[in-house]
Amino acid sequence: MNNNTDHKERESRPLLTCKNISKTYQDGKLKNTVLKGINLVVNEGEMLAIVGSSGSGKSTLLHIMGALDKPSQGDVFYQNKNIFKFTDNQQAKWRNQQLGFVYQFHHLLSEFSALENVAMPLLIAGHKMSTVIQKANEILTRVGLEHRIKHKPSELSGGERQRVAIARALINSPKLVLTDEPTGNLDAENAQSIYQLLRSLNKELGTAFVIVTHDQVLAKKLDRQELMISGVLQGIE
DSSP, X not given: OHHHHHHHHHHHSEEEEEEEEEEEEEETTEEEEEEEEEEEXXXXXXXXXXXXXXXXSHHHHHHHHTTSSOOSEEEEEEXXXXXXXXOHHHHHHHHHHHEEEEESSOOOOTTSOHHHHHHHHHHHTTOOHHHHHHHHHHHHHHTTOGGGTTOOGGGSXXXXXXXXXXXXXXXXXXXXXXXXXXXXXXXXXHHHHHHHHHXXXXXXXXXXXXXXXXXXXXXXXXXXXXXXXXTEEEEEO
């Protein structure tokens, strides 16, 4: 009973807040406004879907939320701290320690094993090798790949590669994981498997997920949906 109460309280607390986010790209005299005054709150421990057609601005918003791109206007706050007031080094440290990223294309390093790919964020952060190997083994076991740790990406199935990417995103125990079309390259069976994995990690670890997706089946399973239409967000009941 206490666990359920704690979970509800955790979910009601803002983790990341976008305030009046706009993004305009300029090519010569031509301007293209991709985001138009976006306001969005991501709560601790929730799974949020952002859906919409290609070119609606979903991925641009996700990149701004992760400080991979800068807004033309507006601010993003993570636990009440403005991430665009950070120095470049502070942003890099924040991304490494507080965020995880998962993309449609897994972006695994082909010359490295699953274990080495997953370990990379910890190595970048300067952790001891013994700690790195232990944590990488633990998270790969959690995502069901303990028998594939020595395999390289070319030796893994599409679903297995995406599980490795998820394990890499979670290796630093982030509070928030940003995902862009995580099931986009998978068949229905593997897509369902990835959803079940994300949901179990959400429940077990309290990790919040923002999932940009075209997959309506996936989106409807999440806690909340936001529809992006021409750079404007509209909540879906």
